[in-house]
Amino acid sequence: xxxxxxxxxxxxxxxxxxxxxxxxxxxxxxAHLDRISAVDDRVRAFLHVDVEGALNQAREVDRRxxxxxPLGPLAGVPIAHKDVFTTRGVPTTAGSKILEGxxxxxxxxxxxxxxxxxxxxxxxxxxxEFAMGSSTENSAYGPSRNPWDLxxxxxxxxxxxxxxxxxxxxxxxxxxxxxxxxxxxxAVCGIVGAxxxxxxxxxxxxxxxxxxxxxxxxxxxxVLDAALLHEAFSGHDPMDSTSVDAPxxxxxxxxxxxxxxxxxxxxxxxxxxxxxxxxxxxxxxxAVELLExxxxxxxxxxxPNFTTALPAxxxxxxxxxxxxxxxxxxxxxxxxxxxDGTRSAEEVMxxxxxxxxxxxxxxxxxxxxxxxxxxxxxxxxxxxxxxxTLIARDFTAAFExxxxxxxxxxxxxxxxxxxxxxxxxxxxxxxxxxxPANLAGNAALSVPCGLAPEDGLPVGLQIMAPALADDRxxxxxxxxxxxxxxxxGAELLTKAPSLV
Amino acid sequence: xSAITRDEVAHLARxxxxxxxxxxxxxxxxxxxxxxxxxxxxxxAASADVPPTSHALPLTNVFRPDEVRPxxxxxxxxxxxxxAEDDRFRVPRILDEE
Numbered sequence: 001x002x003x004x005x006x007x008x009x010x011x012x013x014x015x016x017x018x019x020x021x022x023x024x025x026x027x028x029x030x031a032h033l034d035r036i037s038a039v040d041d042r043v044r045a046f047l048h049v050d051v052e053g054a055l056n057q058a059r060e061v062d063r064r065x066x067x068x069x070p071l072g073p074l075a076g077v078p079i080a081h082k083d084v085f086t087t088r089g090v091p092t093t094a095g096s097k098i099l100e101g102x103x104x105x106x107x108x109x110x111x112x113x114x115x116x117x118x119x120x121x122x123x124x125x126x127x128x129e130f131a132m133g134s135s136t137e138n139s140a141y142g143p144s145r146n147p148w149d150l151x152x153x154x155x156x157x158x159x160x161x162x163x164x165x166x167x168x169x170x171x172x173x174x175x176x177x178x179x180x181x182x183x184x185x186x187a188v189c190g191i192v193g194a195x196x197x198x199x200x201x202x203x204x205x206x207x208x209x210x211x212x213x214x215x216x217x218x219x220x221x222x223v224l225d226a227a228l229l230h231e232a233f234s235g236h237d238p239m240d241s242t243s244v245d246a247p248x249x250x251x252x253x254x255x256x257x258x259x260x261x262x263x264x265x266x267x268x269x270x271x272x273x274x275x276x277x278x279x280x281x282x283x284x285x286x287a288v289e290l291l292e293x294x295x296x297x298x299x300x301x302x303x304p305n306f307t308t309a310l311p312a313x314x315x316x317x318x319x320x321x322x323x324x325x326x327x328x329x330x331x332x333x334x335x336x337x338x339x340d341g342t343r344s345a346e347e348v349m350x351x352x353x354x355x356x357x358x359x360x361x362x363x364x365x366x367x368x369x370x371x372x373x374x375x376x377x378x379x380x381x382x383x384x385x386x387x388x389t390l391i392a393r394d395f396t397a398a399f400e401x402x403x404x405x406x407x408x409x410x411x412x413x414x415x416x417x418x419x420x421x422x423x424x425x426x427x428x429x430x431x432x433x434x435x436p437a438n439l440a441g442n443a444a445l446s447v448p449c450g451l452a453p454e455d456g457l458p459v460g461l462q463i464m465a466p467a468l469a470d471d472r473x474x475x476x477x478x479x480x481x482x483x484x485x486x487x488x489g490a491e492l493l494t495k496a497p498s499l500v
Numbered sequence: 501x502s503a504i505t506r507d508e509v510a511h512l513a514r515x516x517x518x519x520x521x522x523x524x525x526x527x528x529x530x531x532x533x534x535x536x537x538x539x540x541x542x543x544x545a546a547s548a549d550v551p552p553t554s555h556a557l558p559l560t561n562v563f564r565p566d567e568v569r570p571x572x573x574x575x576x577x578x579x580x581x582x583x584a585e586d587d588r589f590r591v592p593r594i595l596d597e598e
Contacts, residue, residue: 105576198556212555241562242555311539322516329517331591336582345592350519359527362518367532369512370504379543380536386546388553424531425538441556467557 006031011225018076025058025076045164049123075118080164080173083124098356108205125160134430155185180434183446187409187460198441199244202237210320227255254471258478261295266402279452303394315384322368409460443470447477
């Protein structure tokens with residue numbers, strides 16, 4: 001196989017080719033490293049490419065295979081790893097200047113499981129600083145680009161990961177989803193991204209943003225690959241106090257099955273109308289009709305409190321972030337500014353944090369400090385927590401009537417770089433449809449459902465299921481993917497520019 | 501009336517240990533005022549009888565067995581320190597001199 005054929009294979013195909021000896025893991029890794037060299041100066045998906053580490057991991061897979069040792073279902077497959085996960089010996093910045101050059105002394109559980117599964121970590125991907133954003137424009141290292149149109153954002157916060165997968169720099173990538181940071185970039189880059197049930201994947205070693213919401217999850221170019229990755233790193237972790245001690249839902253089986261006959265699908269009434277791009281709604285409505293034609297029973301479901309999810313989220317997540325980011329105190333690791341022997345620890349701390357955090361992070365720390373302060377706590381944080389209860393109740397009521405809920409993943413397609421940079425509320429609205437599943441802890445996934453007619457950019461279909469029923473999202477996504485791929489004659493990404 | 505004043509933002513910045521300059525305070529005050537006005541609608545949505553949710557799943561305290569495990573060594577722990585001395589983190593003064 002040529003290098004270009006290797007980078008365009010699915011993860012499942014690559015694993016099979018490596019296992020059979022058709023190609024070596026080193027050849028596969030080299031092909032992807034070459035692709036990164038060829039396109040990443042324009043896509044800017046990676047903050048750090050670990051050439052030596054990747055080739056060593058690939059050699060180890062080849063050695064194990066040669067010795068007849070058992071290989072996992074993704075052994076030798078390259079992966080792009082979001083820079084929010086700690087990686088022992090490899091720089092980890094979370095997109096922030098305050099962690100520039102930091103080399104963690106330990107692996108996140110997700111990292112450890114990727115290594116144990118024989119996945120080859122190509123490098124660390126760009127992200128909005130501390131995962132706060134919807135475009136990667138908040139990265140201290142500059143924005144990543146959308147492979148469909150290099151002048152547009154790849155979504156965020158896991159935008160480096162979505163750009164790497166859509167740009168054929170890696171068949172798989174990791175992300176974290178706090179308010180939509182996997183599903184939204186997947187949608188605007190025309191790939192698959194899943195937010196597992198909260199607690200279904202480990203937060204140990206994930207640099208914390210909002211701990212009651214942060215959820216690691218997979219990116220891939222197709223539903224089966226996403227399911228394989230989901231299964232590879234999910235499951236109970238004693239190192240994470242909020243990890244769910246339950247078996248991983250049968251996502252791979254569901255992705256292979258992909259049939260929706262008799263499934264009850266609810267369309268969320270509140271996620272349409274003003275603020276939604278017409279072409280997004282066109283493709284979404286077609287996807288709903290498609291599900292009906294495949295035998296699903298479609299009905300409209302009202303979730304009245306979903307319209308208050310966005311304001312509740314922008315109180316809860318900054319509150320948690322203001323507390324979590326207190327750990328960046330310039331004492332034990334990371335940046336230290338102004339330590340000239342005359343200043344106190346507190347002054348050095350304040351100078352360091354002012355120099356090391358970007359505007360969005362400062363905005364959220366201040367907002368969170370405000371929402372948690374005495375006198376405002378009940379009105380803001382307290383009320384937001386009540387809204388969280390109401391949203392969970394909406395989901396509970398909906399899932400008594402239907403098996404899954406569907407909506408557009410995002411109100412619009414990818415927006416131009418810079419367009420929303422000075423308007424925080426416009427940026428926040430990119431997460432309008434994805435936030436409810438975070439607040440309630442449900443499983444949710446985004447799968448491509450076409451290109452918006454007005455701009456030719458990808459549109460995502462969001463599928464939401466109850467907690468621990470992640471398999472339902474994969475089942476519906478696989479059915480949609482299979483029917484649409486047949487209609488298009490190839491996967492959606494083949495319509496994207498080639499970049500070379 | 502604005503939801504938040506520039507003086508309040510300066511106070512919050514002090515509480516948050518952020519040494520912000522005057523321009524940053526000006527910009528933030530305007531943006532926070534807009535954001536807080538937009539998110540304030542949560543107060544109308546939630547009535548008094550709704551219990552708050554802090555977490556999506558029921559939380560129970562988790563203990564691990566109290567077993568001795570090898571800790572991070574001194575050299576590894578200090579490896580990323582901004583400043584170290586005599587096997588310790590060196591930090592700026594934490595007490596006033598008088």
